[in-house]
Amino acid sequence: MKKNQFTSISTIYKLTLELAGDKENEFKKSLIYFTLAFVSQGLAFGMFYPMLKSMFAETFILSNTFLYLGVMALFSVISFWAKWKGHDFDYTGNIVEISHDIRTKLGVALRKMPLEKLSRYKTGELNSIFSSNVDESVLHMGMIASMFLQIIIVPITIVIFTFFVDYRLALLILLILPFAIPLYNWKRNDSNKEKVEFNKANAILEADFIEYIQGLPVLRAVNKVGVNAQNLHDSIAHVKEVQKEGLHKGQIPFVLMGILIEITLLALVFIGSYFILDNSLSIITLAAAVIVVSRLSEPLSIFLGVVSVFDIMDSAFNRIKAIFAINPLIIEKPYQEAETFDITFDNVSFAYENQKTNALKKVSFSMPNKTMTAIVGHSGCGKTTLTKMIMRYSDPQTGSIKIGGINIKNMSSIDLMKNISVVFQDVYLFDDTIMNNIRMANQNATDKEVEIAAQSAFCHEFISRLPAGYNTTIGDIGGSLSGGEKQRISIARAILKNAPIVILDEPTAALDTQSEVAVQKAIDKLLEDKTVIVIAHRLSTISSADNILVLDNGEVIEMGTHNELVNNKDKYFDMWSAQQRVKEWSLDA
Ligand SMILES: Nc1ncnc2c1ncn2[C@@H]1O[C@H](COP(=O)(O)OP(=O)(O)OP(=O)(O)O)[C@@H](O)[C@H]1O
Missing domain, CATH: 3.40.50.300 (P-loop containing nucleotide triphosphate hydrolases)
Structure with missing residues (x-):
């Protein structure tokens, strides 16, 4: 989307439809209800003209006034009912399902993403896309649709109505209202930059925070807790700056929009008075016009609010789409499986x-x-x-x-x-039982088979000494396992997988002599009859x-x-x- 340009109804429409995905029809239905709601709201405002006219007519007829009042009430009721039905989209669980669908699709995209691309994302960045960006994209989609329809339809209906009453007043409103557009563009320009900046700053903050927490034990050991927290300090300060600047810049267009509404009213009273002196306009019509135009303040102030909401959605959804846009590695035809393992x-x-x-x-x-x-x-x-x-x-x-x-x-x-089985120097154990940590190499393996693999990897003995044996969870004792023990668990995994190719990234490089001997024995067992590639220092x-x-x-x-x-x-x-x-x-x- 081009920056600095009026965000057209079609841009917002396209974004919300894209987000709605399978729920497109339900979403369109809610848009029809909102359109009906705001046309009715505009018509209800417009009824002020005939109603005030009948109230102050030379011969006052109560039934006429009641008739206009009744029609006004009817339009208002239709408007409330249609808004209620329009919001059904949000309240019947569609938003929750759309968020769920996007998260599921993100999960699939990550699973298929080439590892090289995946490694470019920091964990904290992905975390913020999965959690906050999905919510920011979806939670407001019902609201933005209704807001945007309101700011378009209500003023249009009011201007059309005013044309029927006095075309000069309608022209006056039409002359002044377009000044709202540069204000909108101004706000949009700043807001868009701020939301993109804020999302970036937030993702960096999350990434730095996770990195800091993960590295805390090392930082404590080298007594650099404060020094290395500088990155985190900087990213916290950056988020604050971005927010402050956004708030400051965002205020000015809001103030000017308030002034514009006041100017419209003053101009209406000033020029209307001239027409009254001229005997070409009645006081009642001018009074009705002032009441009706003052009702425009609501959609006009929403006009700017919608910018921020749209930019939050747009910037968050763009970050999600960037993940969807990464192509998985293509499996070329003919699909084949290896039978030998050279x-x-x-x-x-x-x-x-x-x-x-x-x-x-x-x-x-x-x-x-x-x-x-x-x-x-x-x-x-x-x-x-x-x-x-x-x-x-x-x-x-x-x-x-x-x-x-x-x-x-x-x-x-x-x-x-x-x-392929891989044994790295750094072993990652999941916060699950030791049994499941080994079994993940072969989900169908029985407990006995897991145990046999653990025996072959020379880890059965130390696992048996743990409080709950194989059912001990890593979360409970992760810190107390030695590097060699963790390494042997990862070798037990590889033995259980029994893949014909084994890749070893010098798993004994970081171990002491005693652990090295134990791990080496486990490796010898793993490598029997395999095609092996080993990185060695x-x-x-x-x-x-x-x-x-x-x-x-x-x-x-x-x-x-x-x-x-x-x-x-x-x-x-x-x-x-x-x-x-x-x-x-x-x-x-
Ligand atoms: N994800 C990456 N993005 C960009 N460059 C990378 C990436 N990973 C490695 N490199 C670069 O590719 C080159 C080869 O790196 P590689 O990790 O394969 O070396 P290595 O021989 O395994 O090193 P070491 O023995 O230190 O582990 C290096 O110049 C490295 O900086």
């Missing part, structure tokens, strides 16, 4: 979005079924990126990745991921790998077995020698 990278180049340099450059290699390939290289050379590509984190810009001879683009995400852990890839700035610069690479006396040999020297120094010390 992996081939053929000339794969990949750059992260908005990055100038490629994280992977023309990477080609093959991993035969049930072999182990290790990836080594300095920090940032592309090791994690390479493993993420096997899970179709994103599609490479060039080249292809195949499992069992089938391009992973031809596999559904479920078919692809059922073949300590070369001693992968010297038995069938193939070792040495990456440098996204390129494979060496490839071979440990012995071959050592004999090559190149980059791998340098890394190996450096690590050997460090080992010797530590033994000497």
Whole structure:
């Protein structure tokens, strides 16, 4: 939508219909009721002219006055009834269902969103879209429709009525009312910017808050609680500034709109008096016109209020639509499933979005079924990126990745991921029982099968010592599990999943020697008969790998077995020698 322009009824109509989705027909019905309500309201105001005229006629006829009063009352009753029916849309649960539908669709969109795109959103940002932005988009949709119809229909009906009574007064109103439009545009310009700014500021605040809470233990440990809270302080202060500025700027058009209504009335009285002196207008008609025009103050003040509501909805819905607009990765035809589990990278180049340099450059290699390939290289050379590509984190810009001879683009995400187990350095355990945390790898597994997997991962013993054994919840004891224990639970998951391909992101790197031995035993069990790809920092852990890839700035610069690479006396040999020297120094010390 273009900024700085009058938000037309069609813009608001389109936005609300888009939001209504399946409830479009119910929503249109409520609009018809509102139209009827405001036409009736305008007609009821218009009845002031004949009613006052009959009251002050030379020959006063009570029945005539009552007739006009009765018609006025009838229009008012119709207006109240139609408004009531119009608001049915809000009160019969439609709004709740629309919010629910949007949240469900957001859930589906997130599930299908390429992980690369997902990783661009901060948790707090997504949280604010799921909760507040959905409410802000939907909760006011009934109200905005009725407000907008009111500000359009009531003044139009009043002007038409006034034309029949005295066209000069109607022209006068018509001359002054359009001044409301620049005020509206002014308010809209500021309001739109403010709402977009506010939503952004709010999302940053939520993200910073979540990050601060998550990082609090680390910050406390390094005694930097106050220093690192600076981001949070800044985002809280920014929200305050945006709100303050919005309130300040928003006030001026409101004050001017009040002045405009006063000017209309004064002009009416001034010019009307001139017509009375001229004998071309009766005092009664002018009095009726003043009463009727003073009734315009309500729709005119709503006129500006509607801007803020519309901008809240518009800005919130745009943030939701941005998520809907992200295309899921396409599964290309023919859909296929892998039957063997060798992996081939053929000339794969990949750059992260908005990055100038490629994280992977023309990477080609093959991993035969049930072999182990290790990836080594300095920090940032592309090791994690390479493993993420096997899970179709994103599609490479060039080249292809195949499992069992089938391009992973031809596999559904479920078919692809059922073949892959991943063990990361950072283990995420859900706030559920240990039993369920392991079982999530295979929902059909029995308790016994979970236990067997836990035994194979060498974690049965410590789980049995917990207060409720396998039924202990992570929330209760999460903090008391050691890194090695958490790691073994994640390996038990992988063992239970029993996928033919295993990706390991050096899970023992952060562990002490005792935990490392236990985790290594668990890993050996997990890797039996699997195609394994392992990221390794300590070369001693992968010297038995069938193939070792040495990456440098996204390129494979060496490839071979440990012995071959050592004999090559190149980059791998340098890394190996450096690590050997460090080992010797530590033994000497
Ligand atoms: N989500 C991302 N967006 C943009 N660039 C990224 C993203 N993730 C990684 N990179 C960049 O891609 C390059 C390769 O990163 P990658 O994480 O694959 O390296 P790595 O070898 O696994 O590093 P480490 O050993 O430190 O984990 C780096 O330059 C990194 O900054």
